[in-house]
Amino acid sequence: MPEYILPVTRLIECFRRLPGVGSKSAARMAFGVLEMPEEEAEEFCRAIRSAKHDVRRCSVCCDLSDSEKCGICSDPGRDGSVICVVEDSRAVTALERAHEYNGTYHVLGGVISPMNGITPDRLNVKELVARLNGDVKEVIIATNPNIEGETTAVYLSKLIRPLGVKVTRLAYGVPVGADLEFADSETLARALEGRREF
Amino acid sequence: MPEYILPVTRLIECFRRLPGVGSKSAARMAFGVLEMPEEEAEEFCRAIRSAKHDVRRCSVCCDLSDSEKCGICSDPGRDGSVICVVEDSRAVTALERAHEYNGTYHVLGGVISPMNGITPDRLNVKELVARLNGDVKEVIIATNPNIEGETTAVYLSKLIRPLGVKVTRLAYGVPVGADLEFADSETLARALEGRREF
Numbered sequence: 001m002p003e004y005i006l007p008v009t010r011l012i013e014c015f016r017r018l019p020g021v022g023s024k025s026a027a028r029m030a031f032g033v034l035e036m037p038e039e040e041a042e043e044f045c046r047a048i049r050s051a052k053h054d055v056r057r058c059s060v061c062c063d064l065s066d067s068e069k070c071g072i073c074s075d076p077g078r079d080g081s082v083i084c085v086v087e088d089s090r091a092v093t094a095l096e097r098a099h100e101y102n103g104t105y106h107v108l109g110g111v112i113s114p115m116n117g118i119t120p121d122r123l124n125v126k127e128l129v130a131r132l133n134g135d136v137k138e139v140i141i142a143t144n145p146n147i148e149g150e151t152t153a154v155y156l157s158k159l160i161r162p163l164g165v166k167v168t169r170l171a172y173g174v175p176v177g178a179d180l181e182f183a184d185s186e187t188l189a190r191a192l193e194g195r196r197e198f
Numbered sequence: 199m200p201e202y203i204l205p206v207t208r209l210i211e212c213f214r215r216l217p218g219v220g221s222k223s224a225a226r227m228a229f230g231v232l233e234m235p236e237e238e239a240e241e242f243c244r245a246i247r248s249a250k251h252d253v254r255r256c257s258v259c260c261d262l263s264d265s266e267k268c269g270i271c272s273d274p275g276r277d278g279s280v281i282c283v284v285e286d287s288r289a290v291t292a293l294e295r296a297h298e299y300n301g302t303y304h305v306l307g308g309v310i311s312p313m314n315g316i317t318p319d320r321l322n323v324k325e326l327v328a329r330l331n332g333d334v335k336e337v338i339i340a341t342n343p344n345i346e347g348e349t350t351a352v353y354l355s356k357l358i359r360p361l362g363v364k365v366t367r368l369a370y371g372v373p374v375g376a377d378l379e380f381a382d383s384e385t386l387a388r389a390l391e392g393r394r395e396f
Contacts, residue, residue, distance in 0.1 A: 003291050005264045007252045011245040017238065018230040020223060031288065032216040033249050034262070040215065041250045045243040047209040051231050052239045054205045064232070066203045090229065093201050 008034070060131070062124040063107045064089045072096075072104060079103045081137040085128065085156060087111055087144060095142065103140070106131065111148040112155055120155060129159070138166045145172060206232070258329070260322040261305045262287045270302060277301045279335040283326065283354060285309055285342060293340065301338070304329065309346040310353055318353060327357070336364040343370060 004012065008030055015026035033041060057063070058070035061083075065071075072078055072092075082103030086092055092105050108123045132139070139160050143149035157167040172190035174183050183191070202210065206228055213224035231239060255261070256268035259281075263269075270276055270290075280301030284290055290303050306321045330337070337358050341347035355365040370388035372381050381389075 003295070004287070005253065005262055005269075007245070007248045007264055008262060011249045014238075014242040014245045017234065018227040020226055025218060027288070028218055029216040030249065031286075033246055034253060036215065038250060040212075041246055044212040045246050047205070047212045048231055048239055048243050048246075050205040051209045051228065052236060055203065055232060064203055064206065066205060071203075088229075089202070090225070097201070 057107075061105050061107055062109060062127055063092055063105060077102070081135055082140065083128070083131060083136055083138070084140040084142050086142050087149065087152075091142060091144075103138075108143070108152070111143055111152040113148050123152075125156070125159070128156075129163075132160065132163050132165055136165055138168060140168050140170065142170045145170075255305075259302060259304050260307060260325055261290055261303060275300070279333055280338065281326070281329060281334055281336075282338040282340050284340050285347065285350075289340060289342075301336075306341070306350070309341055309350040311346050321350075323354070323357070326354075327361075330358065330361050330363055334363055336366060338366050338368065340368045343368075 003009070004027075011030040011033060012023070012026045015021055015029045016023060021029075033044070036044075054066055055064050056066075056068075058065040058073050059068050060073040061070060063070045063072070067074075079102050083106050084095065084101060084103055085106045085108060086095070087108055087110060089107060092107065095101055095105075106124065106128045108125065108128075110118055110123050112118060112120055112123070128139075139156070141153040141156055143152045153169055157169075160167050171194055172187065173194055174180060174187060174191045180188070201207070202225075209228040209231060210221070210224045213219055213227045214221060219227075231242070234242075252264055253262050254264075254266075256263040256271050257266050258271040259268060261268045261270070265272075277300050281304050282293065282299060282301055283304045283306060284293070285306055285308060287305060290305065293299055293303075304322070304326045306323065306326075308316055308321050310316060310318055310321070326337075337354070339351040339354055341350045351367055355367075358365050369392055370385065371392055372378060372385060372389045378386070
């Protein structure tokens with residue numbers, strides 16, 4: 001006899017497929033569905049379907065969008081001469097939350113990772129190069145600060161610099177509000193290297 | 199402008215309604231849905247609907263079931279003269295995993311909690327009493343070892359004992375494999391009180 005009855009087991013398995021979900025939290029969520037009102041469960045189904053059918057890629061920056069051009073690319077107040085290159089939509093949201101940047105974005109859809117078979121042609125790189133007409137003055141590379149993000153950054157800078165566009169990288173350093181004691185030595189080394197005059 | 203586009207925000211909100219899900223994990227799971235193949239997303243919807251439509255309560259023990267009587271109640275090998283009373287289906291699964299018990303269960307569907315407006319008439323108590331015909335010899339109360347579980351246990355024992363049925367409670371004590379150093383004093387006091395001769 002299985003641990004739970006079939007309809008519950010199947011729902012637990014669906015939750016388990018989601019990133020970062022173990023078997024205990026999958027079971028907890030499946031029981032949450034069992035306990036929710038019928039209408040909420042229907043809403044959940046509609047939301048899953050809508051996320052699959054109504055979400056596409058912006059034709060300019062490849063970010064998630066519910067129309068042909070995303071909100072940022074179609075906003076005339078944003079500075080189209082600067083493009084910030086990120087790995088995914090979540091990075092766009094994180095940067096927007098900082099309220100510091102008024103340029104546009106380009107979503108790569110991942111990072112170069114030969115181990116996982118992800119080569120530059122599987123990322124939105126040619127869409128980025130296509131945007132580098134005379135109007136773009138600077139490309140800020142904001143891939144994640146890890147080995148794959150760094151490899152991708154180096155690859156892109158080598159590709160873009162010859163096109164006469166300035167290429168920059170997000171600053172490395174100690175996170176604001178953190179304690180030096182807990183910063184790793186690589187981060188501290190980069191923070192020293194990148195020190196600025198008061 | 200909201201943080202994410204509407205279809206994604208709606209899906210994140212659906213995940214957030216599930217127990218134990220915060221906004222970060224809800225967003226991670228919503229992006230997981232965006233990245234899963236169409237077919238898996240459809241399967242997810244079907245699993246949610248099936249959990250709502252195909253799961254009902256066993257007519258005997260009130261546990262979750264996909265038929266009129268659950269697997270345990272319809273198993274002639276189980277000892278119907280003992281009923282183990284638990285709060286919910288997850289407790290049944292936990293006890294079954296111990297492979298120690300061969301009686302039947304009764305699922306209360308919660309515990310008495312006046313603060314949350316849960317009085318005995320909102321639990322499956324009358325269904326339990328209806329089962330206490332001459333065949334039942336013992337009722338083991340296995341509500342959770344906390345204040346509400348304890349209150350419910352006391353209420354049930356007062357209700358059932360006058361019917362001439364033996365009422366027992368799961369043993370309190372130190373968990374197997376745990377370290378005495380980390381056991382709370384209430385647990386240690388109960389473990390001393392319930393000590394047994396070698």
